[in-house]
Amino acid sequence: MVPSLQKFGHRSWTQDKLERVRKYLVAYSIIMQKRRFQYAYIDGFAGTGYHELERDDGESLFQELEEPEVEAFLDGSARIALQVEPRFNKYIFIEKSRKKTIELKKLRVEFPDRGVDIIVEKADANDYLKKMCLEKSWQNHRAVLFIDPFGMQLTWETLVAVGKTEAIDTWILFPISAVNRLLKKDGHIPVKWRRRLDLMFGEKAWFDVFFPEDKSMGLFDNNPPIRRKVDSMETIGAYFNQRLATAFAGVAPNPYTLRNTKGAPLFLLCFAAANPNAVKPAIKIAQDILKRDPARSLFSADDT
Ligand SMILES: C[S@@+](CC[C@H](N)C(=O)[O-])C[C@H]1O[C@@H](n2cnc3c(N)ncnc32)[C@H](O)[C@@H]1O
Numbered sequence: 001m002v003p004s005l006q007k008f009g010h011r012s013w014t015q016d017k018l019e020r021v022r023k024y025l026v027a028y029s030i031i032m033q034k035r036r037f038q039y040a041y042i043d044g045f046a047g048t049g050y051h052e053l054e055r056d057d058g059e060s061l062f063q064e065l066e067e068p069e070v071e072a073f074l075d076g077s078a079r080i081a082l083q084v085e086p087r088f089n090k091y092i093f094i095e096k097s098r099k100k101t102i103e104l105k106k107l108r109v110e111f112p113d114r115g116v117d118i119i120v121e122k123a124d125a126n127d128y129l130k131k132m133c134l135e136k137s138w139q140n141h142r143a144v145l146f147i148d149p150f151g152m153q154l155t156w157e158t159l160v161a162v163g164k165t166e167a168i169d170t171w172i173l174f175p176i177s178a179v180n181r182l183l184k185k186d187g188h189i190p191v192k193w194r195r196r197l198d199l200m201f202g203e204k205a206w207f208d209v210f211f212p213e214d215k216s217m218g219l220f221d222n223n224p225p226i227r228r229k230v231d232s233m234e235t236i237g238a239y240f241n242q243r244l245a246t247a248f249a250g251v252a253p254n255p256y257t258l259r260n261t262k263g264a265p266l267f268l269l270c271f272a273a274a275n276p277n278a279v280k281p282a283i284k285i286a287q288d289i290l291k292r293d294p295a296r297s298l299f300s301a302d303d304t
Helices: 013-032 077-083 098-105 125-135 156-164 176-182 191-201 206-210 233-247 279-291 294-298
Strands: 038-043 050-053 072-075 090-095 118-122 141-147 168-174 256-259 265-273
Touching (some): 013 038, 013 072, 013 077, 072 077, 077 090, 090 125, 156 233, 168 279, 176 191, 176 265, 191 233
Parallel strands (some): 090 118, 141 168
Antiparallel strands (some): 168 265, 256 265
16 A cells, blocks of 8 residues: 555655645536536646655655665546546546556556546647647636646747636646756856747746846946846746736736745746636635645645
């Protein structure tokens, strides 16, 4: 049996994010069950259905087990979505690794009652999502989309396409620390990195946001204005959330910072709702989930 995190009194940031998304899926499905729409769970960067819990610098997670190198295999987002009750009508798992899609297909056997409704796509998430959002009719369909990349794989164009459906509630892991690393202190950012940031933010204005001109300098000479990097992860997060608000009907104003064991920010968990007619309840639920103190409430028996 898989050791549970509760048992070991440990919670990783990965567990934290998945538990928050799970809470939303449960609340969403309870509401949607009573509505006339067909609704799907879409996982853009689906992985394998499980993830490995690695031992954390010296913390003896498994002290009573004889094999110290043992790792725990914990439910990943795909498996978590499949466990949600009431069930979703469809599950679309997108993953670019062939090996991982083979693992994902095994979920059809593990969840036989949902098997025929599990769609596994070996594809690039950006290509697949853009096509699906733009070509499909969303009039009678709704979905929750989870975007959980390792780094900066998501492009802005994809988010614009998702927002245009007016039908998809979206959870996004925004790679705040990866972005911060590309924003070199001296402002000399290689062209390739700039391009990456342009693709992620969907505009070039990020440079002025993160490297504003120092107006107090250079006023009386002909030197180019001095620019200093704004030294704050918060600015990066706030800027991305503002950008999201331009593509969706609404965004949760309180994205949640996921940190490593040393407290350094890694990702921002953001929520955006595409449907203008259902934006209020969606944001209210997400906002509540994002503000909860994980130590107190995330692993409680209360599911809604
Ligand atoms: C952080 S993992 C996802 C973990 C998963 N949400 C879970 O809880 O188990 C990111 C996944 O995205 C996949 N990936 C990376 N780039 C991709 C792309 N452009 N399109 C689709 N999948 C991609 C990787 O192979 C990896 O499995």
